[in-house]
Amino acid sequence: MNPNIKAVELEKAYRLLNHGPTVLVSASHGGVANVMSAAWACALDFAPPKVTVVLDKATATRRLVEDSGWFVLQVPNVGQLDLTYQLGHTTLTELPDKLARAGANLFRMDGFEAPLVEGSSAWLMCRLIPEPHNQQTYDLFIGEVVAAWADERVFRDGHWQFEHADPRWRSLHYVAGGHFYAIGEPAIVKT
């Protein structure tokens, strides 16, 4: 495993999503693994940390989340721009080698079945909190974050280090039609 991957304290896990990045959602069940990108993911609580993510009924990943009860949200970076776009615009149903085509390599963390995507900046391991009404009516899924990790080259001491890291580590923020923005410079309140 990449030696730069370090555990993130659970009480600071919300900071991995607080600035609103586009994420990759991964899950596996019955020997099938998949990953999709999602702009609609959000922190929901601090302690225990919870998240929301919107998973359309047409996605193969949604089915894996429902069947396994687990998913991973990972924060991709500018170095994964093409991968992030491709994972959001192809479907495993039509392209069985979707992951290979997008260049997505998976790994696992001890104690967890759900797969993680190599090269990302951060990972949140989430246990699904079943809420059938939200899932059916709004495609809205809620998870409790039970473990989190980040690459210390871009997140350490409980803070993103975008301004100190290589630009390829900047998080991606999707708009539409293949257009993302990378996260920019710090704006710090003088208190």
Added chain:
Amino acid sequence: MNPNIKAVELEKAYRLLNHGPTVLVSASHGGVANVMSAAWACALDFAPPKVTVVLDKATATRRLVEDSGWFVLQVPNVGQLDLTYQLGHTTLTELPDKLARAGANLFRMDGFEAPLVEGSSAWLMCRLIPEPHNQQTYDLFIGEVVAAWADERVFRDGHWQFEHADPRWRSLHYVAGGHFYAIGEPAIVKT
């Protein structure tokens, strides 16, 4: 009214939130108006457009949303950095002149009671979709966007124009402790 404020087509309203900015949440009821900042707001659907936002039980704004059934999400910018921070770190319950102290000036749009904050980049007028279980258990509120506007100096032709606008128009993405990031440069997939 600021002549640069233009209506945004409802089918493109999700783009105002898609890149994950911190927002200002405003609401009013019974002659009381308030605004709070919130990092945990997210698009939920395209058509009709819907949004989620997390409103803690301790906030005065939450009560106004519950009582009126309406709220506005607005996208603040670097020019509103101090205002955004202050609106998230003071409460109307303790500081009755919270809005004046933060320098928040409100206005209204024809046909709607909920107040908007001047100087923001975009505004989404939302009708609360009551979901008592989500509100009580998760502090999670769902709204349908019934109208949207943006300042054409930073959003026009259905797209953010951050790279063409003055840097003061960049959206804010909160981390913690008074530290935000401004949105950065475009990252565009070559298709």
